[in-house]
Amino acid sequence: MNLRPRLVLLGKQGAGKGTQAVRLAAQYDIAHLSTGDLFRAQGKLGTEFGLKAKQYMDNGDLVPDEIVMGVIEECLAPGGTLAEGFVLDGFPRTRAQAEALEIVLDGRPIDIVIHLDVPRAIVVERLSERRVCVKNSGHIYSFSKPPADGHTCDKCGGEVVQREDDTPEAINRRLDTYERDTRPIREFYGSNDRPLVTIDGLGETDEVFARCCDAIDAVL
Numbered sequence: 001m002n003l004r005p006r007l008v009l010l011g012k013q014g015a016g017k018g019t020q021a022v023r024l025a026a027q028y029d030i031a032h033l034s035t036g037d038l039f040r041a042q043g044k045l046g047t048e049f050g051l052k053a054k055q056y057m058d059n060g061d062l063v064p065d066e067i068v069m070g071v072i073e074e075c076l077a078p079g080g081t082l083a084e085g086f087v088l089d090g091f092p093r094t095r096a097q098a099e100a101l102e103i104v105l106d107g108r109p110i111d112i113v114i115h116l117d118v119p120r121a122i123v124v125e126r127l128s129e130r131r132v133c134v135k136n137s138g139h140i141y142s143f144s145k146p147p148a149d150g151h152t153c154d155k156c157g158g159e160v161v162q163r164e165d166d167t168p169e170a171i172n173r174r175l176d177t178y179e180r181d182t183r184p185i186r187e188f189y190g191s192n193d194r195p196l197v198t199i200d201g202l203g204e205t206d207e208v209f210a211r212c213c214d215a216i217d218a219v220l
């Protein structure tokens with residue numbers, strides 16, 4: 001198949017979706033859509049939509065489905081940024097979003113859903129330590145492995161900060177929400193015969209990336 005793949009990355013916050021999505025987008029020449037990045041950018045711009053989303057995000061709650069779907073439908077419209085291949089990172093996050101996505105996919109469904117599996121105790125540790133570049137959220141550091149000068153991204157010069165929702169309270173709230181609202185999506189894809197692969201998200205970034213590529217290449 002020559003078409004660019006349509007991928008969904010599922011997994012807990014801190015499982016490595018952002019890191020892998022950036023690499024997969026480059027590898028397969030596809031668009032990367034992180035709904036979290038999109039909302040954060042709108043929040044910074046101070047748009048009405050962004051400020052509304054920020055209230056939910058700062059508490060560690062999900063942005064309501066109707067707001068999320070409005071954005072996604074625009075991206076997936078013919079000629080939109082996701083008209084061809086893509087990797088979705090942080091979307092869908094509820095069963096209702098997964099169902100709505102099927103409808104807006106214009107008859108060409110998702111090629112593969114990759115579930116990056118990392119135990120909760122490990123992601124709590126990763127999220128508490130995480131530091132991100134404000135320019136490129138895929139440029140990720142940690143408290144113990146900061147950029148060379150401590151606060152400037154080695155790759156792009158952006159400021160490296162701790163996310164406002166990476167506090168212990170918000171982390172636990174987000175992970176509880178994941179268990180309640182996002183985990184059931186796996187059953188949804190399984191029962192709709194979409195290729196769903198669980199990949200061990202532990203190990204070096206390169207190793208996890210190689211596992212993702214093997215899984216994708218096997219279905220293309």
Ligand code: AMP
Nearest residue numbers: 035036056057061062063068090091093
């Ligand atoms: P992320 O960067 O993917 O961890 O997302 C950060 C925050 O953005 C989440 O905790 C939610 O508040 C919000 N968010 C991102 N994607 C979605 C989505 N698909 N549905 C609802 N809320 C979302």
